[in-house]
Amino acid sequence: MKKLLSGSLLVILTLSLNAQDKYFTKTGNISFNSKTALENIEARHKSVTCVVDTKAGNIAFAILMKGFEFEKALMQEHFNENYVESNKFPKAEFKGEILNNAEINYSKNGNYSVKVKGKLAMHGETNDTEAMGTMIVKDGKIQVNSIFNILLSDYKIEIPKVVSDKVSNTVNIDVRCSLEPLKI
Amino acid sequence: MRKKKIILIMLTVTIISGGWYGYSEYNRKPIDxxxxxxxxxxxxxxxxxxxxxxxxxxxxxxxxxxxxxxxxxxxxxxxxxxxxxxxxxxxxxxxxxxxxxxxxxxxxxxxxxxxxxxxxxxxxxxxxxxxxxxxxxxxxxxxxxx
Known part of the structure; x- marks a missing residue:
């Protein structure tokens, strides 16, 4: 009995110790835009999940494709039905590592440039992706910001010929997530 | 001559209503x-x-x-x-x-x-x-x- 108790205590202790290394949000923001001379397509997502494991130097994002909000309803419908096929592929995920994690002091306020490398899975395709960004450590929270480009062709997202002058193959992605310590 | 006129009017109406439909569809906002x-x-x-x-x-x-x-x-x-x-x-x-x-x-x-x-x-x-x-x-x- 005693063994069991101390055993479970140890498990709880390690769990809570691990937890202090982890930061998360479920209300992160990701917006994207695709610019051509004829049309500017923009959308925003407010329910992005992001987890950073400061000890392991890992970072992960998860996003439900249907959560992107467009100003025009028609664009949103086309995005979901014709481009990302969100019924078939409801989620996009990124899992990667912070290459310069050792340079970041998570217990001290400061701004850090970070380089992240990992795999981005979307529309049934997975690609190696690298992005630069910043991490702002402030009062026990971490603000994660990054702007990077992806190519729709890498994810087998096809642009119909009739709109090829309105929809750019290059999509600019803007990530802004404010993470809090994960308490269990 | 009269037939031509009618066709022309019908065509204009179709183009205008089609254009109007296209325009309002293009600008349609997400539902509240x-x-x-x-x-x-x-x-x-x-x-x-x-x-x-x-x-x-x-x-x-x-x-x-x-x-x-x-x-x-x-x-x-x-x-x-x-x-x-x-x-x-x-x-x-x-x-x-x-x-x-x-x-x-x-x-x-x-x-x-x-x-x-x-x-x-x-x-x-x-x-x-x-x-x-x-x-x-x-x-x-x-x-x-x-």
């Missing part, structure tokens, strides 16, 4: 949920257990649907960008229904208090299963009903 009817009404626990039991079936049933979900307010959150979220969950349950509020209707969310019963209407965008963080059904463009 405060004035649209819910497709389905259910409780927080019904919705969560449905997704926990079978994600694919639940996706078919609930994705893109306007759901009116009743439950207890676990918390009201505001993110750095000023957007509000209402989290509905049963006591002791790690899983929840997360309602991302429609910006034009989020003042109603500010007034909600924890542990009170509420019904929120929103478009279901899916299920995030996560062992570490707890799983969530996500509703978007939400409005508070009562």
């Amino acid at each position: 949920l405060s004035i649209s009817k819910a497709d389905l009404q259910l409780s927080t626990s019904e919705l969560i257990s449905s997704f926990e039991n079978n994600v694919q079936e639940s996706n078919k049933k609930y994705l893109d649907k306007i759901l009116a979900v009743s439950g207890v307010v676990k918390s009201v959150e505001k993110n750095d960008q000023g957007f509000y979220f209402v989290v509905l969950s049963e006591r002791g349950n790690m899983s929840s229904v997360r309602c991302s509020m429609d910006e034009t209707h989020q003042q109603a969310a500010v007034l909600l208090t924890e542990n009170t019963q509420v019904t929120i209407k929103g478009v279901c965008t899916g299920f995030n299963s996560d062992e570490l963080l707890g799983s969530d059904v996500i509703l978007n463009r939400c409005v508070v009903m009562k």
